[in-house]
Each structure stands twice: as structure tokens, then as C-alpha cells.
Amino acid sequence: MTYEELLTEIALSDERFIVMTAENRALVRNIPGKLGNRFIDTGITEQTMIGAAAGLALRGRIPVVHALASFLSMRAFEFVRTDAGIPNLPIKLSSFIPGFLSDGNGPTHQALEDISLMRGIPNMTVFAPADEDDLVKMLPQIWNHPGPSYVRINTCKTAHTHTPFELGKAEIISTGDDVTILTYGLLFEQALIAVEILKNEGLSVGLVNMRSLKPVDERAILEATRNSSLTVTLEDHFLTGGLYSIVAEVLLKHGLTANVLPFALNERWFKPTLLPNVLQHEGFTGKQIAEKILGYKTFYRQPEMAVPQFSE
Amino acid sequence: MQSVATPTKNLETIALKVREHIIKMSTDGGCFVGASLSAADLIVYLYAEFLNINKHNLDDPNRDYLFLSKGHDVPALYGTFAELGLLDPERLKNHLSVNDNIYWHPNTKIPGIEFHSGSLGHLPSVAIGVALDLKIKGSTNKVICIMGDGELNEGTCWEAVLVANAYKLDNLIFVVDRNQFQANMATEDLIPLEPLHDKFTAFGAAVKRINGHDFDALHNAFSAYPFETGKLNVVIADTVRGKGLPSIERRADRWFCNFNASEVNDLLKELHGEHLTQLTSETLVVR
Numbered sequence: 001m002t003y004e005e006l007l008t009e010i011a012l013s014d015e016r017f018i019v020m021t022a023e024n025r026a027l028v029r030n031i032p033g034k035l036g037n038r039f040i041d042t043g044i045t046e047q048t049m050i051g052a053a054a055g056l057a058l059r060g061r062i063p064v065v066h067a068l069a070s071f072l073s074m075r076a077f078e079f080v081r082t083d084a085g086i087p088n089l090p091i092k093l094s095s096f097i098p099g100f101l102s103d104g105n106g107p108t109h110q111a112l113e114d115i116s117l118m119r120g121i122p123n124m125t126v127f128a129p130a131d132e133d134d135l136v137k138m139l140p141q142i143w144n145h146p147g148p149s150y151v152r153i154n155t156c157k158t159a160h161t162h163t164p165f166e167l168g169k170a171e172i173i174s175t176g177d178d179v180t181i182l183t184y185g186l187l188f189e190q191a192l193i194a195v196e197i198l199k200n201e202g203l204s205v206g207l208v209n210m211r212s213l214k215p216v217d218e219r220a221i222l223e224a225t226r227n228s229s230l231t232v233t234l235e236d237h238f239l240t241g242g243l244y245s246i247v248a249e250v251l252l253k254h255g256l257t258a259n260v261l262p263f264a265l266n267e268r269w270f271k272p273t274l275l276p277n278v279l280q281h282e283g284f285t286g287k288q289i290a291e292k293i294l295g296y297k298t299f300y301r302q303p304e305m306a307v308p309q310f311s312e
Numbered sequence: 313m314q315s316v317a318t319p320t321k322n323l324e325t326i327a328l329k330v331r332e333h334i335i336k337m338s339t340d341g342g343c344f345v346g347a348s349l350s351a352a353d354l355i356v357y358l359y360a361e362f363l364n365i366n367k368h369n370l371d372d373p374n375r376d377y378l379f380l381s382k383g384h385d386v387p388a389l390y391g392t393f394a395e396l397g398l399l400d401p402e403r404l405k406n407h408l409s410v411n412d413n414i415y416w417h418p419n420t421k422i423p424g425i426e427f428h429s430g431s432l433g434h435l436p437s438v439a440i441g442v443a444l445d446l447k448i449k450g451s452t453n454k455v456i457c458i459m460g461d462g463e464l465n466e467g468t469c470w471e472a473v474l475v476a477n478a479y480k481l482d483n484l485i486f487v488v489d490r491n492q493f494q495a496n497m498a499t500e501d502l503i504p505l506e507p508l509h510d511k512f513t514a515f516g517a518a519v520k521r522i523n524g525h526d527f528d529a530l531h532n533a534f535s536a537y538p539f540e541t542g543k544l545n546v547v548i549a550d551t552v553r554g555k556g557l558p559s560i561e562r563r564a565d566r567w568f569c570n571f572n573a574s575e576v577n578d579l580l581k582e583l584h585g586e587h588l589t590q591l592t593s594e595t596l597v598v599r
Contacts, residue, residue: 038448040444040479042475042478043475043478045468045475047468048440048475050437051441051468051472052438052475054438054441055437055439055440055442055444055445056441056442056444058426058427058438058441059373059442060373078431079468082431082434083427083434086428087420087428
């Protein structure tokens with residue numbers, strides 16, 4: 001099932017749902033014809049879209065709003081904070097091409113602080129599915145949960161089949177004594193590759209798909225840092241404010257410390273190019289991740305990655 | 313629709329009481345007294361005459377909606393609510409008290425306030441959301457958003473007009489409290505707005521410009537709602553900042569005021585035409 005199929009099904013079965021976009025129709029191409037006047041395109045007005053979503057929510061609606069991640073999280077930030085956060089309204093933000101998914105667009109479109117910004121808003125919940133299967137397993141609960149949410153939409157397909165979603169819970173893919181990789185979003189696929197390489201090199205490796213960044217699964221973080229010699233945080237986000245910061249906050253809250261290796265963008269944007277090249281250039285392929293953890297080069301081949309089709 | 317003839321006298325009495333409340337709130341921390349006095353007649357008219365809003369229907373989906381976007385004129389709203397029975401007048405003494413929720417900007421803990429404001433340029437879009445839902449449902453409720461003229465500096469006000477025009481929201485009325493001032497100076501000396509009527513017309517709205525202190529003019533204008541089928545309604549209400557207190561009227565430096573107790577007493581007398589107040593309290597510069 002695709003994002004659009006899921007949204008269409010839910011919106012058709014529940015009159016409360018309104019699908020909105022600030023003229024970002026990539027995820028909702030066929031919805032106007034199906035939803036009629038419950039589809040609202042406000043044009044290129046991210047702020048007005050959020051304000052209008054608040055008005056609709058006051059009337060009992062659940063608006064699912066769409067815009068590019070950087071404009072939804074930053075251009076409209078104060079509207080999200082003030083009109084969704086303060087009144088705790090069920091406005092559901094679907095952020096398109098977050099993190100590395102903006103591939104060739106350039107730094108204007110690189111949302112690498114969205115997790116940090118959104119989790120800083122009281123009442124806001126924040127989610128990042130690993131792939132399309134994870135996405136459709138997560139969204140029904142997120143959309144039916146009272147209060148606002150921010151979801152890094154990720155429609156990439158992987159071979160992995162995910163377990164059912166529970167809000168606030170991470171998905172423990174495996175556990176290991178030597179290394180545990182904590183990750184979210186599209187880098188999950190690269191983490192799977194890295195885990196394979198590390199296991200072949202004889203390490204005991206754990207992998208956690210964080211899924212829910214706020215509320216965060218503190219237990220998953222504490223168990224990973226307690227059970228493994230090394231914890232890796234892997235994210236397409238700035239080093240500040242994302243998963244690395246979350247892990248630090250959780251550890252400090254419990255009076256603990258740990259050996260943590262972060263993969264994140266430290267005080268810089270990434271090279272704009274097609275997604276597989278972004279990963280290669282920035283050192284985020286599964287093979288590169290594994291080799292950095294191992295501390296040596298290997299003979300493994302990085303599998304080919306499908307290039308997502310960009311559309312506005 | 314209400315008749316044009318009778319209500320005026322009563323409204324003037326209510327408005328005078330509301331101005332008294334505003335003046336009483338302008339001490340012990342103070343409030344945005346100038347903007348509250350300019351919007352007072354508008355707010356009184358809308359709640360007392362035009363809108364289907366009363367203490368019994370505040371949760372009824374069939375009520376009308378008023379959004380106070382400029383926000384810092386909320387003492388006029390508190391005063392109106394007190395006079396119309398939506399708020400216990402005794403609570404106005406709690407202005408800025410830690411034990412109540414009556415402060416410088418609107419919040420929904422006060423029954424009748426539909427949405428919080430204070431950050432300018434937000435509520436035009438929130439009002440659009442409500443108006444859109446009413447259109448989807450085929451409901452006939454009216455939606456009003458009161459904006460300040462200074463607030464029109466914010467681009468999102470104009471985004472909202474574009475979107476309201478696109479969705480033909482003739483159930484929505486944007487009311488501009490055109491008191492000619494923004495925080496520190498005359499609008500025309502900082503970011504000129506005129507010709508304001510033409511600006512809104514060019515954006516596709518049906519516009520009426522009236523004296524915002526004349527209840528007959530207000531009544532005539534709002535009685536013509538909806539002004540034109542399929543068009544956003546805009547009322548530009550020409551008002552006077554500080555209206556009712558000649559000693560602060562049209563003064564750029566009297567935006568936020570924190571008067572001392574004797575000034576408040578003098579201003580209450582001034583409101584009733586007894587004399588002009590000699591103001592000695594410091595002029596506060598908030599922004």
C-alpha cells in the first residue's frame with residue numbers, strides 16, 4: 001500500500017479528515033478527485049495553510065497537511081508552534097523530502113534541523129518511518145492520536161517487513177553485544193547493509209529502528225547503551241538536536257554515559273546530487289558506515305540503490 | 313436581520329461601560345489602552361448586534377465566530393464580555409493576576425475567546441479554516457476576523473486575502489481597525505497602507521469603509537452582509553486611537569499605558585466629559 005492509497009482510504013472512511021497542501025501535490029496527486037471539497041490546496045502559503053488547518057481543527061476536523069520539509073518545518077515554524085502547538089490541535093504534518101531525500105535540490109530544501117525544531121514544540125509528536133512499509137504501518141495510529149504530529153514522509157521501498165507500530169516505541173530489529181546502531185528514516189536501509197557487513201566481520205550487532213522520536217523509547221536507548229560496547233546514532237540530520245542529542249538527553253536524565261559514535265551532519269549542509277551519490281559523497285552508505293565502525297576497509301560491495309523520482 | 317433604528321442608544325451606553333473597564337485595566341501593569349479604545353465600538357457592535365454569540369451557545373457549532381487577531385485590544389473584548397454577561401465583571405479586577413487568565417493578549421481559557429492571538433497575522437488564516445469548514449458543511453454561520461492596520465504589515469494577512477478570494481469565502485469578514493497608528497508611529501509615516509480600500513478591492517474583496525465609532529454606519533455596513541456573493545467581505549473601520557480620552561487620542565506615544573491610580577480616576581472623569589487629564593505617568597515604549 002502506498003502513502004496516497006492509505007490517506008485516501010482513511011479520509012474516505014472518516015469525514016473528519018481534510019487533506020491540505022501548500023501546492024506540494026507529489027504525495028496526493030489523485031486525492032482531489034476523490035475527496036472533493038475535503039481537499040484544500042492553499043497555494044504556496046505554508047503559513048496560511050497551517051493557520052487554516054488550525055481553524056478546521058477547531059471545527060473538529062483532522063487536517064493532514066503537506067509541504068516540503070524545510071518549508072513546513074521552518075517557513076511555517078511559528079504557525080506550527082503557535083497555531084498547532086499552543087492549542088494542541090490535531091494537525092498532522094506530512095513533510096515531503098526531509099533530510100537526504102531532497103537530494104539534488106540544494107541547501108534551501110535541506111531539512112536537517114526539522115526533528116530538532118519540531119520536538120522542541122510542546123504537544124508536538126515526531127516520527128520518522130524507515131520505508132514505505134513502515135510508513136503505512138505507523139500513520140494510522142499517528143493520525144488518530146489526539147494532538148499535532150510531524151512525520152518525515154519516506155516512501156522508499158526496502159526488502160524489510162516491519163512489525164506493527166506502537167506509538168512511542170522503537171522497533172528492535174536485533175540486539176548485539178559489540179555494536180548497536182540506532183537510526184530512523186531512510187538510513188535504515190543503509191544500516192541493514194552495515195549490520196550485515198559487521199556480522200560477517202564477526203561482530204555481535206544490534207539494530208534499532210527508532211520510528212518515534214517524540215515521545216522517544218527511552219528503554220530502547222538505555223538497553224542499547226547498556227548492552228553494547230559501542231552505540232552508533234545514524235541520521236540524516238544536523239548533529240545538534242536530533243537523535244545524537246536525544247540519546248545524550250536520555251543518558252543524562254538517567255545519570256549515565258556511554259560510548260557513542262554519531263553519524264550526522266556537523267555544522268554543514270550536504271552536497272546536492274542524486275540520492276545514491278549523496279550517500280556516497282557524505283559517507284553514509286552501509287559499507288562506509290560499517291568500515292568507519294570497524295576502523296578498516298573491507299572488500300564488500302555496496303548494493304545499488306534505487307533513485308527516488310523527485311516531483312513537487 | 314436587526315432593525316437599523318433602535319439599538320444605537322443602548323450600544324453607546326454599553327460602549328461607555330466597556331471604556332470604563334478598559335481604563336480600569338490600564339493600571340497596575342497597564343494594557344494597550346489606545347488600541348483597545350479604538351476597537352471598543354466595533355467589538356461592542358459586533359457582539360451586541362450582529363453576531364449570533366451569547367453565553368448559552370459558546371460550544372454550539374451553529375454559533376458565529378469572532379477572531380481577534382490584533383490581540384492587544386483584548387481589554388475591549390473583556391469589557392464587552394463583562395457587559396454582555398459572558399464574563400463575570402468581578403474577574404476584570406484579576407487583570408494580570410497569577411490566579412486568573414486575563415492578560416495582555418487573548419487566550420481560550422476565557423469563555424467566548426475562540427483562539428489565542430498576539431502574534432500578528434495568524435488569525436486571518438485560522439478564520440479561513442473555520443470559514444472553509446462552514447462552506448464544506450453548507451452552514452450559514454458568519455466568521456469575523458478583526459485585524460489592526462499595523463498588523464497589515466504582516467505578509468500573511470495578504471496571503472489570507474489571496475486564499476479567501478480563491479475559495480470565494482463570502483461567509484468571512486475581515487474588519488480592519490484603521491486607527492492610523494502602529495506601535496510607535498503613524499502607519500503612513502512608516503509603512504503606508506493607503507489607498508487601503510483599493511488594495512483590498514484589487515485582491516478581489518468586496519470592501520466597505522465606514523466610521524468605526526458610528527453605530528448607525530456600522531449597522532448599515534454589516535447589515536449588507538454578504539456584500540457580494542462569492543467575495544471576501546472587508547470592512548475598513550476608520551477609528552481613533554485612544555477614542556474617548558482626548559488627552560491620549562491620536563498620540564503615537566500612548567500605545568501601551570500604565571497609569572497611576574489618580575490618573576485612572578481622572579481619565580474616568582475625562583471619559584464622561586468632565587475635564588482633560590494632566591498625565592504625569594511615564595510614556596512606556598514597549599516595542
